[in-house]
Amino acid sequence: MKAPVSWIKEYVDLPADVTTEALTDRLTMLGLKLEAIETAGAGIEGPLVVGRVLSKEPEPQKNGKTINWCSVDVGDANGTGEPQGIVCGAHNFAPGDKVVVILPGGVLPGNFEISARKTYGHLSAGMICSARELGLGEDHDGIIVLPADAPEPGTDARGVLGFGEEIIEFEINPDRAYALSLRGVAREAALAFFDGHRGAPFRDPAQLDYPQADGAGHPVVLQDADGCPYFVARTVTGFYPSAPTPAFIKERLEAVGVRSISLAVDVTNYVMFELGQPIHAYDRAKLQGPIVVRRAQEGEKLTTLDDVVRELSPEDLLITDDSGPIGLAGVMGGASTEISAATTDIVVEAAHFEPTSVFRTQRRHKLPSEASKRFERGVDPLLPPVAAQRVVELLVEHGGGTADTGVTVAGAPPRPGEITMPVDLPARISGIDIDDATTVADLEAIGCRVTVTGGTLTAQVPTYRPDLTDPYDLVEEVVRIVGYDKVPSILPRRATGRGLTREQRLRRRVGRVLAGAGAIEVVSFPFVSDASFDQLGLPADDPRRNTVGLANPLSAEAPAYTTTVLPGLLEAAGRNLGRGAPGVALFETQIVAMPAGNGPAPIYGVDRRPTGEELDALEHAIPTQWAELGVVLAGEQERGGWWGEARTTGWDDAIAAVRRLADDLAVEVTVESAAVMPWHPGRCARIVSGDLTLGFAGELHPTVCRAFGLPERSAAAVVDLDTLMRIAPDAVPGPEFSTYPVAKEDVALVVDESVTAGAVESALREGAGPLLESVRLFDVYAGAQIGEGRKSLAFALRFRAPDRTLAEGEAGAARDAAVARAAELTGAVQRA
Missing domain, CATH: 3.30.930.10 (Bira Bifunctional Protein; Domain 2)
Incomplete structure (x- = not known):
């Protein structure tokens, strides 16, 4: 999430001496991890000026490409006052348009030096710039066309483009969906300077007056209230489709990484980034009957705004009309009702969608969008009427339309939840000395309505925080405001008398x-x-x-x-x-x-x-x-x-x-x-x-x-x-050694092929008694001498007593006992 510092300051009065670095440090401590601090226009040097296109002559080339040989008025910025000749490959401008020109001697981001050079048979002295070339976005399809009221040719374009603006980029955790808006970031910025009583003054952009439902707006039917509990529709008529997008909206969208498309689309994007509520706009002339929110039916298809025909699943939540599906709810609209250059009447949709449904739909169709990114994390359910009003106001103000008096509200927003916990729980969990008053003040600072009865605290969770569901979520909120750096470092005491199990x-x-x-x-x-x-x-x-x-x-x-x-x-x-x-x-x-x-x-x-x-x-x-x-x-x-x-x-x-x-x-x-x-x-x-x-x-x-x-x-x-x-025994006995001589006895036993050597060895050990020190198989023989189906197993037996030399005959007797036991258990016969 990118947030221009000037946009943040529009909603919160930060201390005058606070630097951007100090602000990001505090926001990081609150959980908004800093990714980068960018400065718009960084890396651009030399003459970057406003120019007016005087002429544009298309010249087809042998390679099939058409270039434009342009004459551009750059005032006195080139030192002569004469028009500048520039070759341009873009086609989205016309004579009379004001554009951004970098003259020879200038340097663009990436250390790209501009000089007068011969190309396509002309001496091109400079460049007419696109947003991508200026580092303002990824749009490279066309050059930047400035508003008609832009300064006169030759004026430094840096001020027009908002260069010098510092932009903070945050990594937003999934549970902090509210921070995917300037409203949310500004609220956190105000909280960053909370001193236990109040934070920096915060002006909530969602505090707008809006008309109540009168049932006279575009009809809406909620067939799946679980997937869409709340839907607001407003209408603007008489909209001028060619109205330009105001410079401040363009600049702010470019700062957050969104390219300008048209006024109607730009306004919906602007309000989404401003408030956090995704908005969709329909061409009313293309709508057929009421808007219906329902699940998809088997075999239905939808062509989305990216011109891809999608096979729908019965689990997909759809926006439909009498013609069928016209949008994937909370993910992307359909091409059939898209705003176009001929749209004069607009129906504005501001709805609340169930997060899991949106998440599964975008995963199923591999269609992540800015809207689904917000809906699947949880959007403030009270925002739809506010966001719809804000979009209508901007369309009327800048697009010359009229707000229709009809207002449609279908369903109702979910009720805020309540959490009860011991008031001293944050202190006990964190180990920080947090008194009850601090706990209450911190929770109220994030928007909770708090009551304390005895030692029990009850908090009504603010609607913009659907991630707060249990007492330990509240503990985290209190601790992050108090400061994680206040958590004491205490080594756990080692339990005595314990080791490895x-x-x-x-x-x-x-x-x-x-x-x-x-x-x-x-x-x-x-x-x-x-x-x-x-x-x-x-x-x-x-x-x-x-x-x-x-x-x-x-x-x-x-x-x-x-x-x-x-x-x-x-x-x-x-x-x-x-x-x-x-x-x-x-x-x-x-x-x-x-x-x-x-x-x-x-x-x-x-x-x-x-x-x-x-x-x-x-x-x-x-x-x-x-x-x-x-x-x-x-x-x-x-x-x-x-x-x-x-x-x-x-x-x-x-x-x-x-x-x-x-x-x-x-x-x-x-x-x-x-x-x-x-x-x-x-x-x-x-x-x-x-x-x-x-x-x-x-x-x-x-x-x-x-x-x-x-x-x-x-x-x-x-x-x-x-x-x-x-x-296995708990204690493994150590080996016993005897200094007395060993008695060696070898035996060869003939057994059936089916008898295993292990069985014979086990029998020998059992019969030999305690004098046997070891038994080892050292030879296996099968052949005519012992008969078919038989085998000879030769074992080396070693006898020794731990306390004396064996008497004559003791080893032989033990050997004979071993052979006898083997004969009894396995049918072994001693080989001559």
Whole structure:
């Protein structure tokens, strides 16, 4: 929002010694963030004068372009008093018009130096300027034509153009829609100098007398009072369509970044920026029957002012007449009733539209406008009759029209809301010593009607502040007027006896173990689509396809919350390998969720703590969630070189990573064969602890590797981290060391192919007893010597006592007990 300082000062008496910088500092403290301070005409040097066009000779060129060879009277500004010859490519002027001319030796914004130069066969001595060339706007289609009463040729044009005017540009937060007007900015400027009793004197431009409804104006019917509760229509007849726009309106519109179009359009724009109420004007001759506000019907279309034919949605709020749609309410008018150069009778619309409806319409049609920007944030509902009166006055004064006596008012403005709060709430929330009188005075300064009964304050919210809806909004208003810089800086006291929770300690331990093993932690978005599960090869009935949908997803391509950590992790691995990494080892901890099937969560206000029943209802609706750990290993795990060949990932790497983690947390795990996507059948392991399944690990299925751009035999592991941490002991016992010698025993056991090495190992441990220090599988053999469908597993057993040297025969007896238990549980036979 751009606000010329002179326009602000028209409504508020600022202290005489206040600079623009000091004003913007105070406004920034109030919440209007400064973007820039501009000075109109900055960067222009040298002779910039008023000129009168004496002649204009069109000259077509070979390239198809037509230029105008002009003779321009610039008075004595050129030192000779003779007319100046200038080539101009614009065509929106005629002989006798007054224009802005920069003469040789001048400099335009962007350090563009003007000199006499030969072009198109003429010596062009200067330039006739457009608004864009002077830095006054983006209009480059035509040059600036000055009013007929502009000063005589040769006069410095800076004063005519309002150069030297300081313009403040603000960044306006969505909740401060009132500041998208000079009325709102000026009100804030007055508030910036509030001393607890009164601010700078403020003259509200909305304090206008206007005629009351008499039912004799243009008829209006509100079929959708929710979308449009209030509509005012006024009529001006006998308007002179060629009447020029006054210089002060043109200059102010240019200062806020809007180009001048015609008097009727300029007046509606001017009042919108002045008061904050968007206005629309219709050519009454083109209206057919009453104006009707309703929702669109299926299949309806509208050609908007930008000449685009738009397919309408039944959710769109329309302005219509007997011919059909003539405007998108609060967004943009239609071309069929547009003001033209022949318009003599004008119907002025000033209405209040429901913000959400306007927002959805402009988003649906990708049609943001200055009007929708204001309506979707909330406009003062009391403004329509005032704004309509202001437009009528300007059209009558400058366009020679007559205000029709008929005034139409349909509906009524929404009633202002009330907020009740403890009068000391601002002091308690902010920590500032704010007394009750200051709270009351500050709220009254923003326009609230305040009453205090006992310790309770009731404020009737001003209509221009629809963002004030609860007590904490009032707290913010009081604190911003008192000054955010007054909020004390107090370090919170550290609670004694607290540190990391058990879960935090274990999570950090998990990260340290995997990082120590050479893996790198990544963080990915937990959002997926059905395509993500297709890439994982999950069957149609896999429970992991049952996701929680997102009401407002970041991307329509990933509209659901994930049920597994793998999609994002595998994408990260593929992305890194695709960028030249020879190998990756990645891990990620992520919260995953399954729908609880209990419907959406209820939404409560923020003005109180939810009751126990309300908290239970929230808990009931929350999806089932748990922390899941994922590990992905792909490509080279050990680099090759002169010392040997590189080692690539194998299925056992993923299992080893889980085993290493379980060992560090002192959780005993065993490995069982499994067949679960996205792992390769026959190379997938279920990780088990007791009767709990902790997760899966192994080699990824080849189709999954191709889907994510991973090399074949890439491996992955997924672990239910919550369950793993729950069964982990609080204290991990340290390793025990014995100085006594170890006894080594090796056994080779023949079992069926279906028996896993993990099952045999578990049986050996169970049978060997407390003397067993370690057991390790060091060989697997299958061949004719042991028969078809059988395999030989060779284990190295190590026995040691912590307090003595083992006696002769103790290690052998423990070995025999281990073999016997393995034979009992797995059918193992010791190989000769």
